[in-house]
Amino acid sequence: MRNNARSLLLLLLLLAAALLVGCGKHTESPTASSTAASGGKQITVCLLPKKKGLAYFTSCADGAQQAAKELGDVNLIYDGPTDGAPEKAASLIETWTLKGADAICVSPNDPSVLAPAMKAARAKGAHVLTWDADGQPDSRDYFVNQATSEQIGGALVDAMAKDLGGAQPTGKVAIVTATLTAANQNEWIAMMKERLKKYPQMQLVAIKPCNEDQSVAFQVTQDLMKAYPDLKGVFGISSVSFPGAAEAVKQAGKTGQVLVTGLSTPNAMKAYVQDGTVKSVILWNTQDLGYLTVYAAEALATGKLKPGATTFKAGRLGEKKIQGDNILLGNILVFTKDNIGKYDF
């Protein structure tokens, strides 16, 4: 019996070892090419999303991959915490710094937690950019800004006003945000409040967090509809809160009665746009954002992009404007029933 067990264990260990070595063999070629690369002016660019596995970030990564392919000298690493934990993101930045990355592009989940790691990376000679969301200004060289907060906040409110219709759009509206500490969302909310002044009959009655969890967003929206039976509109201002809110409205049978608008990738919202729960989806071109980020990182690492420049050439996107330390992607996309079919991300 004992002997039997022992041999079984031995077999298991051998299997595990074989698996490990198998994994190793499988990736040997990229490893080899990257070592060869560092000798031949290959540039390692690391791209860190807030949370890996979200469609939004995956489409950014697609664009980043395109840029890396076009540029040819870029070895792109895309990784991030699958649970979105900021401390894990900070650990990744430290690991990449140790490995000698040339540029690290961060979408900070929590600027204050990530700042020490980002500053340490800069001190050790890596170029650090933020993209998608900004970090502390002294923790990065540049921020690749998809759209100003003013553009986004304004576009959201304008879309809701247009969808509600009439010369004087009227009714109670609520916001379902990511977390109460999300820097991006908080700035957008500030700008939305600013723009809401243009529509005095639209009344913002609540701002609720969903903690970047779609089922929480669903629940929160249900609660909002109970608390305000005459609610006219819900803003889902993260790629997670938006579909959650739309699903809640749809399941409550209030399609058309409570309008939902917000920020998300078109693919995630197609069904809701087609059935009328959602009339407008606001976003920037996420693939272009990833693309621009990698171009900026490469330009910085090779010295093509120097401090003080006001424009730089980003492949198929052409000349892009730089305002101070912000590299601007700069155009908002509004997806509606008419054009959403044309986009696939």
Add this chain to the structure above:
Amino acid sequence: MKLPRGLPGRQELVLLGLLIGLLLLAGRLAPDFLTARAQIELSTHVWELALLALPMTLIILTAGIDLSVGSTMALCAVVFGLTFHAGWPVALDAALALAVGAAAGALNGVFVAFVRVHPLIVTLATLAAYRGIAEGISLGVPYSGFPPSFAFLGQGSVGGIPVPGLLFLVALAAVAVIVKFTPLGLTLSAIGYNETASRFSGLAVTRIKLWLYTGSGLTAGVAALLFAARRNTAKADIGTGMELDVITAVVLGGTSIFGGRGTLLGTVLGVLLIHETREFVSWEWSRDELNLIVTGSLLLVSVLADSLLSPKKR
């Protein structure tokens, strides 16, 4: 009952084998990963987990569990941040945070030891409650701007070893001495095997349990301070999911979840194996999702190996 007798047990050998295999593989694929510099820098990612694994091992030995450690960390961090923000001296803030940690642990202990509610239920409740209090009193605001003297606790090193690492080594030595050279080690196992019999044998079950959970809370306080010092941030969402990582490391280390059986050496190896695996996967393959799969598989393989080798089924 299995206590350390100088020679490592089966589970430890399995873990050691896996660890050596991993390091050999790492050495072949990424020699840079195995340099002292890389290993020391990467070790900063694991000290909080390692510290928390010590009291967790003892608690699981008694057939208990503490699910609230991550939330307790958050609570302590927020208390530290709030009092620091209010302008109180940093040493006082740290002391208060530790006191809150101990108190939070003691509350668990009271319910487990005196009221005799199952620890799974008690700490499941406080897992939610402590996190809720942390979020409530901080309103989600992150606190930062701590002085360099405090940051040293998380970022500094003495003789090449990071300060948190030294703290862990001291704690490990202390716990090991107590468990090995006092009757406490035997007592913990006895409680885990048969609590009723232990009580009738005159063992101070109630008192020991109270102290164990208090110690776990206090350790969570230490971990919170280390985190705050390392990341220069104290906020209500730190340590989320930490309890699962800690329990995984302890169980991987061969401590029976049913109590009675387990060693500190096993826990140390479990922590090491999880840490090295994660870091290596991140380093070499840049796939966080792969990390989850590998950690899960490790646990399954090691538990399977252990159950196959156990002389009698539990």
